[in-house]
Amino acid sequence: MTNAVEHNDTDEPTVVVDGERETVGEDGEEVVRIRVADDGPGIETARRERIFERGELGEESSGSGFGLYLVAEAVESYGGEVTVEDSDLGGVAFEVTLPVAT
Numbered sequence: 001m002t003n004a005v006e007h008n009d010t011d012e013p014t015v016v017v018d019g020e021r022e023t024v025g026e027d028g029e030e031v032v033r034i035r036v037a038d039d040g041p042g043i044e045t046a047r048r049e050r051i052f053e054r055g056e057l058g059e060e061s062s063g064s065g066f067g068l069y070l071v072a073e074a075v076e077s078y079g080g081e082v083t084v085e086d087s088d089l090g091g092v093a094f095e096v097t098l099p100v101a102t
Helices: 002-006 067-077
Strands: 015-024 029-038 081-086 092-099
Touching: 002 029, 067 081, 067 092
Parallel strands: none
Antiparallel strands: 015 029, 029 092, 081 092
């Protein structure tokens, strides 16, 4: 959520966070999806896979390049995934999907 505000070029950034629990797949696995969407400048489609690589920095980033890498590594270690796509708000939306703990 910090990135959504920090890298937003509007006067009043909009960030929407929502979540849901659902059943997926033929085996009826339950997952939780958390989605963070913004109205920022977006991320070029060609860069979307690279942003999860260790040390990858945005064009005007003052960060370390480890934030999204660590998020992806942590989520994947629990059997989940992180995806990024266009947001209905005009920026991007990150979605974290994790299996429900039993």
